[in-house]
Amino acid sequence: MTMQAASTEIASRTAAIIDEMKGLEGPLLPILHSIQEEFGHVPKDALPVIADGLNLSRAEVHGVVSFYHDFRAHPAGRHVLKLCQAEACQSMGSDAVAAKVKQLLGIDFHETTRDGSVTLEPVYCLGLCACSPSAMLDGEVIGRLDDEKIEEIVAEVRS
Numbered sequence: 001m002t003m004q005a006a007s008t009e010i011a012s013r014t015a016a017i018i019d020e021m022k023g024l025e026g027p028l029l030p031i032l033h034s035i036q037e038e039f040g041h042v043p044k045d046a047l048p049v050i051a052d053g054l055n056l057s058r059a060e061v062h063g064v065v066s067f068y069h070d071f072r073a074h075p076a077g078r079h080v081l082k083l084c085q086a087e088a089c090q091s092m093g094s095d096a097v098a099a100k101v102k103q104l105l106g107i108d109f110h111e112t113t114r115d116g117s118v119t120l121e122p123v124y125c126l127g128l129c130a131c132s133p134s135a136m137l138d139g140e141v142i143g144r145l146d147d148e149k150i151e152e153i154v155a156e157v158r159s
């Protein structure tokens with residue numbers, strides 16, 4: 001697909017989502033979630049369509065997308081690894097876990113490895129505080145992260 005065709009396709013699918021949801025109260029977040037579900041991220045080309053559809057400025061839409069950690073500006077890798085950075089996990093060493101994972105993968109939060117295998121994201125409480133520090137790999141929670149588990153996770157996402 002050419003870039004032009006891809007952006008027309010994004011615009012028309014985005015417009016359909018907006019039509020379906022703009023009657024909701026506070027439609028922006030549900031619309032962004034649907035768009036992310038549809039495309040795996042919130043494409044840049046969707047932003048002006050959302051702004052026009054909801055009568056907002058592009059800056060407002062962009063501000064909301066960048067404020068919420070849930071929204072991705074780029075397609076995710078084949079795996080998505082989320083590391084909990086909230087208080088209970090912090091007190092159990094999540095900073096050291098994050099540092100180790102970042103070093104092993106060679107990426108920072110909100111980045112994807114160059115081979116497209118994994119996207120690393122922070123998350124703020126997975127409801128697994130009793131087993132902190134915690135993570136989520138492709139939707140499955142993992143508790144009590146230690147060096148061994150971190151290495152296993154990294155090996156899994158890289159395989």
Ligand code: FES
Nearest residue numbers: 084089126128129
């Ligand atoms: S603070 Fe990490 S799971 Fe609750």
